[in-house]
Structures are given as C-alpha cells and as structure tokens.
Amino acid sequence: MKEIRIGIIGGGLMGREVASAFARWIALVDMPVRPILHAVADVSEKVREWFRPLPGMSLLTGDYHELLADPAIDVVYVAVPHHLHEQIYLDVLKAGKDLLAEKPFGIDLAAAEKITAAGTEHGRFVRCSSEFPFFPGAQAVFKGVQSRAFGRLLEIRSGFHHSSDLDPTKPANWKRSSKSCGEIGVMGDLGMHTLHLPLRLGWKPEKVYAQLQKGVSTRPGPDGQPVPCDTWDNAMLHTWVQAGGESVPMRLEMKRLAPGATNSWYFEVLGTEGGMRYNTSEPKTLHTFRRTGGTQVWERADLGFGMPFPAITGGIFEPGFPDIMQQMWAAYLMEREGLLNGRLSCVRPEEALASHQVFAAALRSHANQTVESVS
Numbered sequence: 001m002k003e004i005r006i007g008i009i010g011g012g013l014m015g016r017e018v019a020s021a022f023a024r025w026i027a028l029v030d031m032p033v034r035p036i037l038h039a040v041a042d043v044s045e046k047v048r049e050w051f052r053p054l055p056g057m058s059l060l061t062g063d064y065h066e067l068l069a070d071p072a073i074d075v076v077y078v079a080v081p082h083h084l085h086e087q088i089y090l091d092v093l094k095a096g097k098d099l100l101a102e103k104p105f106g107i108d109l110a111a112a113e114k115i116t117a118a119g120t121e122h123g124r125f126v127r128c129s130s131e132f133p134f135f136p137g138a139q140a141v142f143k144g145v146q147s148r149a150f151g152r153l154l155e156i157r158s159g160f161h162h163s164s165d166l167d168p169t170k171p172a173n174w175k176r177s178s179k180s181c182g183e184i185g186v187m188g189d190l191g192m193h194t195l196h197l198p199l200r201l202g203w204k205p206e207k208v209y210a211q212l213q214k215g216v217s218t219r220p221g222p223d224g225q226p227v228p229c230d231t232w233d234n235a236m237l238h239t240w241v242q243a244g245g246e247s248v249p250m251r252l253e254m255k256r257l258a259p260g261a262t263n264s265w266y267f268e269v270l271g272t273e274g275g276m277r278y279n280t281s282e283p284k285t286l287h288t289f290r291r292t293g294g295t296q297v298w299e300r301a302d303l304g305f306g307m308p309f310p311a312i313t314g315g316i317f318e319p320g321f322p323d324i325m326q327q328m329w330a331a332y333l334m335e336r337e338g339l340l341n342g343r344l345s346c347v348r349p350e351e352a353l354a355s356h357q358v359f360a361a362a363l364r365s366h367a368n369q370t371v372e373s374v375s
C-alpha cells in the first residue's frame with residue numbers, strides 16, 4: 001500500500017471522526033493507498049491530547065503553521081469554524097499541500113471564489129467534504145437517474161434534516177452565530193450535502209425562491225448567561241433546474257429544526273415512468289417506483305453493504321456514518337492517485353463555488369421576497 005501522510009487542522013467533532021476512519025482502514029479490501037495520520041493542529045490542548053495515543057502521530061501543535069511547515073505531509077484535512085476557512089485553506093495551498101476542505105468551503109461566496117482560484121493557481125488537488133452520497137442507497141438513486149429510466153422528470157427533492165436546535169437549553173456554539181457560521185447559516189452547515197448529487201448530475205439551479213426561518217434567539221453561553229443566536233435554522237429553497245431539456249422543479253431543504261429527525265439526508269427523483277427515493281433514516285432501504293402499462297408500483301428493497309469501495313463487512317450488514325466517512329476518504333485518495341475508475345468523487349471546487357452562488361441568491365430571495373437568478 002502506498003502511504004499518504006495526512007495532517008489535520010481542527011481536531012473537534014469532524015477531526016476525530018476522520019482519525020477514526022483512518023484507524024480502521026484495514027476494513028477496506030484491496031486498497032492501494034493508505035492514509036497515515038501524521039500531525040494534528042488544534043488551538044485546544046485538551047483536543048490535541050485525544051490524538052496523542054494514535055499510532056504514527058508525529059506532531060501535535062497549537063500552531064497550524066508548524067504543521068504546514070512539515071515536509072512529510074502530503075494532504076491536509078481542515079475542519080474548523082467557517083470564519084477560519086479562507087485563511088487556513090489559502091495557507092494550506094500556499095504551503096504546497098493537497099487539501100480536503102470541510103464544507104461550506106469558505107464562509108461566503110467571496111471566500112469560496114478566493115479558495116477556488118488559489119487551488120488552481122497552486123496546482124493542488126482540492127476537494128470538499130460531502131459523505132452522504134457514498135451510502136449505497138444514494139449511489140442507487142444517482143445511477144437510476146443516469147440510466148434515464150425515469151421518463152420525463154417531474155420533481156427532484158434533496159434535503160438534510162436534524163432537530164438538534166429544538167432544545168432551547170442547548171448551549172450556544174459557533175454554529176449559531178452569523179459571525180462564525182456565516183450569513184448563510186444552516187445553508188452553510190447542511191447545504192453542500194444537499195447539492196453534491198444534483199450538481200454532479202448537471203442540475204445547477206437557475207432560479208431560486210427561498211424561505212428562511214430562525215430558531216431560538218438566545219442560548220446559554222459558557223458561563224450560563226444568554227448569548228445571541230442569529231443564524232438561519234431552516235431553509236427551503238424552491239428552485240428550477242434544466243434536466244432532459246425541460247425545466248424541472250427541485251426543492252432543497254436544510255433544517256436544524258425538523259421535529260423527529262436526528263440526521264436524515266435524503267434524495268428523491270420522480271419521473272413519469274419511474275423514480276427513486278432514499279433517506280438515511282432507513283439506511284438500507286431503497287424505494288423504487290415504476291409504471292408498466294396501467295400499473296403503478298412502489299417497491300422497497302434492502303440494499304445491505306454495497307459500498308463503492310469494497311470492505312470486509314458482511315454484505316447483509318447496515319452501513320453507518322463512520323463507514324461513509326471512510327468511503328469518502330477512499331474516494332479522495334483514489335482520485336488523487338488516478339484510480340477512481342468511474343466511481344463518484346468528492347465535491348469539486350467548482351461545485352462548492354456553485355453551492356455558494358445558490359446560497360447567495362437564496363439570501364437575496366428571502367430578503368426581497370423575490371425569485372432570484374443564480375449567477
């Protein structure tokens with residue numbers, strides 16, 4: 001196996017998830033590349049200490065510039081609050097490292113433009129994180145659309161729902177403030193996940209009408225005192241896309257206030273002859289529609305563990321979040337080696353940029369109560 005040395009900047013929720021995906025790389029079968037977690041930079045000492053016992057760990061630092069100066073590192077994964085994306089991503093690229101960037105790829109459209117341009121200027125391999133399309137059910141819908149078996153497309157729905165903001169006593173964090181999360185709020189949190197497959201299928205929205213909602217206006221801060229929370233919590237984007245030579249309605253839903261949902265990503269495409277729907281709340285289950293003669297049928301199939309990158313896990317078992325994180329990393333590393341062989345790749349910089357163009361139009365639409373063109 002070729003070893004690729006990785007540095008992580010930001011060892012919080014996602015930094016640890018990635019370390020865990022690397023630690024069980026042995027689960028993947030016949031992989032010619034292997035990530036070695038070489039260094040972690042985080043401003044919190046407590047966070048850094050969590051990584052100390054991991055094998056191969058050569059550098060723990062509070063200053064990410066020290067990590068970038070290490071010539072042994074090939075690829076850097078960055079998972080920090082959104083207001084830090086632009087500076088850190090630009091520094092990674094300037095240091096001559098390849099980058100797997102967390103979404104939303106900059107706090108706003110202007111930041112995403114600068115990061116995209118820097119990736120090209122420095123000639124680095126840059127991708128953005130979005131793991132849910134690596135679930136077998138998501139892959140099935142993606143392939144179903146490409147088979148053109150659905151007839152004339154009638155409706156596309158892509159969304160991501162959770163309910164972690166329903167509890168008003170949940171402490172404030174950087175994701176609840178526009179200064180650190182971005183004016184786009186929940187769209188920055190969940191939007192790239194909803195647009196990865198539509199954009200890859202060529203469905204970039206042309207026009208958007210947005211309905212944005214806020215949630216709880218203050219939450220307890222570190223000392224228990226109320227802290228203002230001003231981000232959009234729910235976003236419904238009603239868009240038009242071009243598909244099969246026709247304008248088709250596509251609805252994008254991003255919600256932190258979706259009663260009952262823990263972490264439900266879904267993708268649904270319906271046409272006159274067929275369609276498919278998949279929701280991670282039932283991680284194995286694919287629903288397929290077909291119309292034959294006068295009969296309309298919805299079928300429900302259990303998919304099992306049919307991942308794009310084969311694993312030792314038994315074919316009848318259920319996939320979960322740690323599995324799709326690992327699959328996404330396999331896609332990143334295999335594409336970097338030129339070995340993807342037609343499998344789905346991670347989000348490209350131009351797709352992350354396109355997602356920001358949609359979110360910027362959505363902000364204008366909500367403010368003016370108008371239908372806005374996406375530039």
Ligand SMILES: NC(=O)c1ccc[n+]([C@@H]2O[C@H](COP(=O)([O-])OP(=O)(O)OC[C@H]3O[C@@H](n4cnc5c(N)ncnc54)[C@H](O)[C@@H]3O)[C@@H](O)[C@H]2O)c1
Nearest residue numbers: 010011012013014015041042043044047079080102103129
């Ligand atoms: N792909 C996904 O499913 C997914 C899920 C959650 C979050 N995210 C994204 O991951 C990123 C991080 O989110 P998170 O939930 O892991 O946040 P987090 O708050 O859990 O972790 C962020 C970490 O960054 C560290 N940090 C802050 N400033 C730093 C600096 N200057 N240098 C080094 N480290 C610094 C913090 O100490 C913290 O440990 C965001 O872009 C977020 O949108 C992605």
